[in-house]
Amino acid sequence: MLRPALFSAAALGRSLLSSSSALGTCAALTAAVPRWFSAQPSPEEGDRTADAQYTFRARDLLIERSPVQQPPINLEDLKFGTVFTDHMFHVEHVVGQGWGRPAVKPFGLLQVHPAAQVLHYGLCCFEGMKAYAGVDGRTRLFRPELNMARLRRSARRLQLADFDPQELLACLKQLLMVDRSWLPEREGYSIYVRPFIFSSASALGVAKPARSTISILLSPVGPYFPTGLKPISLFVDELNRRAWPGGVGDCKVGGNYAPTIQPQVEAAQRYGTSQVLYTFRESHEHPDHGEFEECGAMNMFFYMEQRDGRRVLATPALTGTILPGVTRDSVLQLASGWGECEVQERPITIAEVRQASEEGRLLEIFGSGTACIVQPVGSLIRANGEVYRTRFSPDDDPAGSLSSRLQRALLDIQYGRVEHPWGVALD
Ligand SMILES: *Cc1c(COP(=O)(O)O)cnc(C)c1O
Numbered sequence: 001m002l003r004p005a006l007f008s009a010a011a012l013g014r015s016l017l018s019s020s021s022a023l024g025t026c027a028a029l030t031a032a033v034p035r036w037f038s039a040q041p042s043p044e045e046g047d048r049t050a051d052a053q054y055t056f057r058a059r060d061l062l063i064e065r066s067p068v069q070q071p072p073i074n075l076e077d078l079k080f081g082t083v084f085t086d087h088m089f090h091v092e093h094v095v096g097q098g099w100g101r102p103a104v105k106p107f108g109l110l111q112v113h114p115a116a117q118v119l120h121y122g123l124c125c126f127e128g129m130k131a132y133a134g135v136d137g138r139t140r141l142f143r144p145e146l147n148m149a150r151l152r153r154s155a156r157r158l159q160l161a162d163f164d165p166q167e168l169l170a171c172l173k174q175l176l177m178v179d180r181s182w183l184p185e186r187e188g189y190s191i192y193v194r195p196f197i198f199s200s201a202s203a204l205g206v207a208k209p210a211r212s213t214i215s216i217l218l219s220p221v222g223p224y225f226p227t228g229l230k231p232i233s234l235f236v237d238e239l240n241r242r243a244w245p246g247g248v249g250d251c252k253v254g255g256n257y258a259p260t261i262q263p264q265v266e267a268a269q270r271y272g273t274s275q276v277l278y279t280f281r282e283s284h285e286h287p288d289h290g291e292f293e294e295c296g297a298m299n300m301f302f303y304m305e306q307r308d309g310r311r312v313l314a315t316p317a318l319t320g321t322i323l324p325g326v327t328r329d330s331v332l333q334l335a336s337g338w339g340e341c342e343v344q345e346r347p348i349t350i351a352e353v354r355q356a357s358e359e360g361r362l363l364e365i366f367g368s369g370t371a372c373i374v375q376p377v378g379s380l381i382r383a384n385g386e387v388y389r390t391r392f393s394p395d396d397d398p399a400g401s402l403s404s405r406l407q408r409a410l411l412d413i414q415y416g417r418v419e420h421p422w423g424v425a426l427d
């Protein structure tokens with residue numbers, strides 16, 4: 001298994017950060033570049049592994065099989081995240097008592113106290129990953145240790161109970177094997193895996209959770225955007241913020257997502273867009289100085305030609321307001337390896353993209369995330385009426401666009417068409 005001691009992107013981000021602070025970005029952010037995906041305890045955490053009780057263990061996993069099996073699903077009208085398999089994972093931690101026994105149980109309702117902190121203060125965090133049926137018949141996860149490490153980081157930010165990410169991954173794999181028959185054997189389809197942790201403590205005080213619950217749900221899914229690899233348009237939201245320096249935009253905590261619904265719904269009504277692209281750092285006097293951040297659930301990439309003809313693939317650096325996506329890092333590594341363009345993590349201003357679009361140098365825009373993998377964007381719509389279009393879309397040259405080649409390369413690893421350390425086979 002891969003051991004993500006330190007994410008390569010963190011080092012990349014660090015070098016680019018120093019240049020971004022030179023450009024006038026808040027210098028204090030430089031110090032905040034963290035161990036994004038480190039599965040190892042940081043010095044301030046101390047070495048918890050010495051404390052044998054700090055985690056549950058996969059070897060203790062209890063498997064209780066469901067007496068009933070649901071009828072087969074219809075892949076044609078599978079709506080994302082609405083169908084669930086026969087089983088789920090469950091384990092609870094109580095401060096003072098430690099972890100209970102981890103279990104794979106029949107899928108069913110959770111019982112929570114009405115005063116549970118999660119219901120009042122949003123004390124919850126989650127992960128999103130996928131299991132794929134490989135062309136060789138084997139079940140694969142994609143860089144799952146990164147999701148486990150990120151979940152641990154998010155949980156720590158909310159002071160939920162700590163655990164060993166490798167033990168959770170081992171439990172997750174067993175859950176997947178129990179519900180293996182649910183995995184659609186079809187390209188574009190997978191089981192979406194949703195681990196989550198929340199405070200089940202029944203106390204109305206805003207305080208460290210006395211009880212934490214970890215669960216994992218499995219949901220068979222098809223392509224995320226019904227339009228497939230067709231480019232979508234995004235509304236550039238220059239009013240609402242998704243994240244800010246010193247906030248928790250770099251953690252997958254529930255509180256980051258609830259406030260994004262209203263902007264998304266309003267943009268859909270007004271502009272017909274399915275997603276919102278957030279910006280930051282603009283001012284009234286200089287609206288075009290705003291920098292692109294990301295969507296509510298996708299990191300953003302801009303593929304541009306510079307005036308000298310050189311091609312650049314740029315994405316916002318991990319300065320604390322960007323969620324460090326597993327797909328984002330994979331795209332960066334793949335594109336760097338291909339060597340056909342310069343790959344940069346840095347600020348991307350509205351002015352830069354507008355100019356590139358006006359001069360026909362905005363080649364492609366795409367989002368990245370586990371759900372959609374790579375999603376091409378054809379146009380950006382601003383509230384002032386301006387629309388920035390990309391020069392070529394996968395429609396023009398389906399095989400040739402950078403986004404579709406990246407998508408293909410990732411799918412090849414995920415479905416096991418190529419052997420790669422990122423594809424982790426379970427069976
Ligand atoms: C989950 C998520 C992403 C994508 O991350 P992946 O690890 O690539 O799935 C991007 N942005 C936000 C805000 C997210 O929550």
